[in-house]
Amino acid sequence: SIDRIPFRDFLATLLAGERDLRMFLHNLSHAMPELLEDVRFPDIGLRFSRQFVFSFFGARGTTTPLHFDIDMGDVLHTAVLGRRRIRLFAPADATALYRHPCTVRSYVDLDAPDRDRHPAIDFATGHEVVLEPGQTLYMPAGWWHEFHYLEAGIGVSLRASSPLWRDRLLGALHLLLTSPADRIANKIAPEAWYAWKDARAAKRADVLIKAEQP
DSSP states (O other): OOOOOOHHHHHHHHHHSOOSOEEEEEEHHHHOGGGGGGOOOOOSSOOBOSSOOEEEEEOTTOEEEEEOOTTOOEEEEEEEESOEEEEEEOGGGTTTTTOOTTSSBOOOOSSSOOTTTOGGGGGOOEEEEEEOTTOEEEEOTTOEEEEEESSSEEEEEEEEOOSSHHHHHHHHHIIIIIHHHHHHHHHHOHHHHHHHHHHHHHHHHHHHHHHHOO
16 A cells, blocks of 8 residues: 545545556455445356455556466456456466566566567467456456556456365465565565566576477
């Protein structure tokens, strides 16, 4: 978090114009549980949690960087207000996206990729969709996603545990081991730790490039 302001001021700033301003993963279940009465939980074979219903707010021009969800859950994201562009990549593209070890993040700039630094990005196969208000996008566990707000927007996400035990175990590993270890290392030696992760991601990508070359 970078600031704390009254919600009315946040909304006014959000709607005023283009800037980098967003509220990410605001849990309605905890903050305003009465709003759950307005949320429809669809019967599509997934057990959506009523404890983790998240809202998202973004000003026009805001981008949520490329990542996958740490808990490895299945997600339904519904655009309530405003259009947003979403880029998606399968879990198998993690190496080509230069995933940093112990994190769920990629630092590749998808709009202007540096192919000298990230040459393996050309081996990633992405999908792009513009989500209109009232539309819902399904994102399976482990899928990479980048959100860019084309207009000031509000969205709501429902989450369900993956039906695959492998995904559930990976989610628990991320939450209980790798993410806490990453936070500790960031506090002890942030620059050295980042440099090691970046070098490790590049080394894995180099192996991929050699394997893909004829």
